[in-house]
Amino acid sequence: MTRLLGRSPQTIHTKVKRGTVTQKRKQSVNGKTYLYFRDVYSAAAGQAAYDPLHEGTGRQPKWVNSKDFIDWADERLLSERWSPDAVVGYAERHKLFCEDLIPCTKTLYNWINAGLMRTKNIDLPEKVSRKPHKAFEPGPRRRKILGKSVEERPQKVEDREEWGHWEINTVVGPHGEEDPALLTLVERHSRFEWLILIKNQTSQVVYQAITQLINSLGEEAERLFKTFTSNNGSEFSSLTKAVSSVAEVYFAHPYSSWERGTSENQHRLVRRYIPKGESLARYTQVDIDRIQQWMNDRPRKLLGYATAHEVFVKAWKNEQKTA
Incomplete structure (x- = not known):
């Protein structure tokens, strides 16, 4: 029997002993009542005897022993x-903590949902559901494309394997193009972000900001910038002229923001510090630099949990070696 069940004799003996109960049976014969007693095994009785003996035993939840990780995680999240x-x-x-103390991402979300941490769901902007976009369908254009179409962009730009290809965009305030704005540049391979505060969103100011940036980089600009991808906003009407000496420019289809998906995703990070509807007039370039540093020093899953800054510097050093 023990071999068939795959258990030791002692285990079976203990189980039977705990679950054995004495049953009483009455039987009447010729006006007399006789009592009979017999021992039988009851699984329910065995379980009832087992449970009190094993309260508090067994494997504890991971969070019980992960206080140091939880405190560290709350600091990073908040x-x-x-x-x-x-x-x-x-x-x-x-390898900041013992492997057994680090939960998977789903478990960490469960801990937050269960109220085991100081971090609450309201502190996690990324939990907001994303709206699906419609695929681009060729058809009549409601806005003129300012230059080369994104369809002409080389495959090496699409696959992100080569470094030096940028998406350029703006983050605007509540009052349109006359309000202070952010000129944003993100490198597609490393997701490295460059934020420049400009006094308004007019094409002239954008042109001045870009040319000033390129001039400040000198000979390095040609290696740093290979292509730019932009939308068709009027603020970028002089973009091709501004960067013609160092890079090619490609323009996305009108009303097709997903063709500049890297830039759009980066803007969601900017909005954690500068909510929509808030004027940028209260910010200085120093404030913007702090946001830029936070974005570039943030570990990214798509970068193998390296930071954009780490990947950017590595790629830049490789570019200098091959020059």
Whole structure:
């Protein structure tokens, strides 16, 4: 029997002993009542005897022993505004805690949902559902394309394997093009972000900001910038002229923001610090530099939990070696 059940004799003996109960049976014969007693096994009785003996035993939830990780994670989530996935990935990549104490991303979300951490769901902007976009369908254009179409962009730009290809865009305030704005540049391979505060969104100011940036970089600009991808806003009507000496420019189809998806995703990070509807007049370039540094020093899952700054610097050094 023990071999058939795959258990030791002692285990079976203990189980039977705990579950054995005495049953009483009455039987009447010729006006007399006789009592009979017999021992039988009851699974329910065995379980009832087992449970009190094993209260508090067994494997404890991971969070019970993960206080140090939880405190560290709360600091990253609340003070540095990392995502839960970035927290888990960074901790694993840098081996900051024992492997048994680091939860998976889903488990960390469960801990937040269960109220086991100081971080609450309201502190996680990325939990807001994303709206699906419609695929681009060729048809009549409601806005003129300012230059080469994104369809002409080389495949090496599409696959992100080569460094030096940028998307350029703007983040605007509540009052349109006359309000202060952000000129944003993101490198497609590393997701490295460049934020420049400009006094308004007119084409002249954008042109001046870009030419000033290129001039400040000198000979390095030609290696740093290979292509730009932009939308067809009037603020970029002089973009091709501004960068003609260093890079090619490609324009996305009108009303097709997903063709500049990297830029759009980066703007969601900017909006964590500068909500929509808030004027940029209250910000200085120093304030913007702090936001830029936070974006570039934030671990990213798509970069293997490295930071954009790390990937950018590595690619830049490789570019200098091959020059």
